[in-house]
Amino acid sequence: MERDPSAAGEEDGGLLYLYGVVREDGSGSPSSVVYHGLAALVETVASAVFAPAALEQRLASVEWVAELARRHEARLAAAMQSGPVIPARLCTLFSGDEAVRKLLADSEEEFLALLDRLTDAEEWGIKVYCDMAALRTATADEATTEALAAGGPPVSPGQAYVLARQRDADLTARVTRRLEEILDHILDEVEPLTLESSARALLPAAATMRPERMLLNLAVLVARDGLAALEAALDELGDELGREGVVLDRSGPWPPYSFTGPTDEVS
Secondary structure: OOOOOOEOOOOOOOEEEEEEEEEOOOOOOOOEEEEOOEEEEEEEEOHHHHOHHHHHHHOOOHHHHHHHHHHHHHHHHHHHOOOOOEEEEEEEEEOOHHHHHHHHHHOHHHHHHHHHHHOOEEEEEEEEEEOHHHHHHHHHHHHHHHHHHHOOOOOOHHHHHHHHHHHHHHHHHHHHHHHHHHHHHHHHHHHHHOOEEEEOOOOOHHHHOOOOEEEEEEEEEEEHHHHHHHHHHHHHHHHHHHHHOEEEEEEEEEOOHHHOOOOOOOO
């Protein structure tokens, strides 16, 4: 991996930056700390950069954090090529090898169970968006068809105004119910194809950078041999619901943050 300018040099004993925990493979890599069947993926970093006061200042820099996150995710992605990984949060730091071994020893059973659960599985993200104007139009078309079929006697202008207000309120209620139906339908199709799922907070438009409203932000743990079935189901749902302005977006695989507990920082 390209050397980080914040890595420790000979003049700085440094801290250990933890990327994640994997099964020990017997390679004796210098970038890992081993305890029984576990290996912590670490890198020595300069304490002058990552000590609490200095780190707090650097975390205020969007560019610095983005570069650190890129390196963090790249290291995890490389490790995921060889097997399951329990990812550590950004800037999980330890004073040295013994502190890392203590983490592995204290959490040995939990970590081994997590790695077993993550074997041959991947985390994917599923986000569902909706163009609310398109959904309202589609719902209004259906309501208009029903009204025409029902027919009715002529009405006065005043009655027409009242009826229009009633129809608008009814349409808003129909759209709300349809949103619930859409979400239930998507979850009914998706969840049987996953091992686990975890709902995340919905993001505002400023974060998604999309014109549509976010309806669902879901993390799923999927068996690798079941990924094709999930992708086919999402494609079919997209085709089915697209007329109503629904867009399904999938991304991954990601380090399985959503299905592993955070590793603790140790001073």
